[in-house]
Amino acid sequence: MRNFVNVVERSFSLSSSLLLHLHKVQFSPRKNCIISIPVGSHWISPHLAPISEVIDHCKRLTTRVSFDEGEVKDDNLSQMLNAVENAPESATSKIGTAYLHNLCKAGNLFTAVRLLQLLCDKNIFLGPSAYNIILVAASEKNDIAILSQVFKDLIVSCQSLPSTSYLKLARGFVKTDDDVQLLRLVKEVSEMTFPSNLMVVNRIIFAFAECGQFDKALLIFEQMENLKCKPDLVTYNTVLDLLGHAGRIDEMLCEFASMKEAGIHPDFISYNTLLNQLRKVGRLDLCSVYFQDMVESGIEPDLLTYTALIGSFGQSGNIEESLRLFNEMKTKQIRPSIYIYRSLIASLKKMGKVELAMNLLEEMNASMSNLASPKDFKRTRK
Incomplete structure (x- = not known):
């Protein structure tokens, strides 16, 4: 019998009706022998019906739940609520999430939301993944x-949301x-x-920026004065980055100036964002200025x-300045990356300095195990 339960759970992701009965049923150590089934429970024996019929029966309770002009069949909703509660x-969490999954799959979003709310009323919180x-x-x-309603319910129920919830909101x-x-x-x-x-x-703005919805992220940013919260360094760094990725360099520089005028001091993230985006669009003259x-x-x-x-x-x-900076970073014991070596080698070859390029190539190959890795590009604030 245990094997049968595993098959059903894997095949149907802990389907609603099956879960309603299984957590009440005790199984004997002897193979395929059920000790007790609650009186009144409607059970389809795996020995009497093919697996497809059993699975169909498992789905029936969830798919039967529907709403007509906003009204939900209270009996089915109550059964689901009791199954999770008991x-x-x-x-x-697994049982509640299975119900929500099946309700959403059947298009019964109203019922899914109501189930979540009723569970919260009973101090049963399924976790952000269920809301997601x-x-x-x-x-x-x-x-x-x-x-919107589900995200607000989630905010109330959870003190700290994972980034996935913010991203799913933005994608909506x-x-x-x-x-x-x-x-x-x-x-x-x-x-x-x-x-x-x-x-x-800040996390909402970042999520919209991550999803490429730059205009919506900026709209929220521009409305922050009406939200009883002023932009901080994190806000501005997010906005600088999204403007740079959107190719709106002049706006990026304007926001950088606005940040300083507001008394918010840029940090290394702010400057690195500017330098990287300016380099990408060929505004090399300004790189020196901001450096x-x-x-x-x-x-x-x-x-x-x-x-x-x-x-x-x-x-x-200006290969001489590139080499000067390269030596400076090594003096400061900042390990070069393979990207820096490749950049220098390409520039030297382009300038006709082939011998120096080959020397750097040999140096790179010799120090390959000691080069900076991607994680070294991330630096935390102190």
């Missing part, structure tokens, strides 16, 4: 009302241009999370800084 603590199931389903149906707005609904949601979330609302709004500003501000260049500068000076033909 399940062993270790199985509560509905967020995804609401996104697919472009149901912004349910998307991909198909809509209704900025009014977006700003209303952000405002409500901001009010619900005060006084820690700045962190939440000088960085040094005068007392901020030490790191691996990412040197990577951008060495590349930009090499592109502009």
Whole structure:
């Protein structure tokens, strides 16, 4: 019998009706012998029906739940609620999540939301992954009302949300241009999370930027004055990065100036963002300007800084400055990366300095095990 249960659970991801009975049933150590089944339970024996019929029976309770003009069949919803509530603590989340998955698959988002709310009323929290199931389903149906409500419920239920929840929220707005609904949601979330609302709004902006919805991210940023939270260094660094990736360099530089005017001091992330984006678009003259500003501000260049500068000076033909910076970083015991070596070698060959390029190639190959890795490009604030 244990093998049968494993098959059903794997095949149907802990289907609703099956789970309703299984957590009440005791199994004998003897093979295929059920000790007891609660009176009144309707059970299909695996010996009397093919597996397809058993699975169909498992689905029946969830798919039968529907709503007509907003009304839910209370008996089926109550059965699901009781099944989750009375399940062993270790199985509560799996059972509840299975119900939500099947409800969303059947298109019954209203019922899924109601089930979550009723569980919360009983102090049963399934975790962000359960809410994410509905967020995804609401996104697919472009149901912004349910998307917004579930995200607000999640904010209330969970002190710290994973980044996946913010990303799923942002993806839900991909198909809509209704900025009014977006700003209303952000405002409500901001009010619900005060006084820690700045962190939440920053993560929403970052999520929209990550999804490539730059205009919506900027819209939220521009409305922060109305949200009782002022932009901080994290906000500006996010905005600088998204403007740079969008190729809106002049706007990026304007926001950098606005940040300083607001009394927010740029950090190494701010400057590295500027240097990298300026190099990518060929604004090499400005790289020197902002590097000088960085040094005068007392901020030490790191691996990412040197990577951008060495590349930009090499592109502009100033190979001497690239080599000077390369030696400077090694003097400061900042390990070069393979990207810096390749950049220098390419620039030297382009300038006709083939012998020096070959020397650097040999140096790179000899120190391959000691070169900076991708994790060295990430530096945390102190």
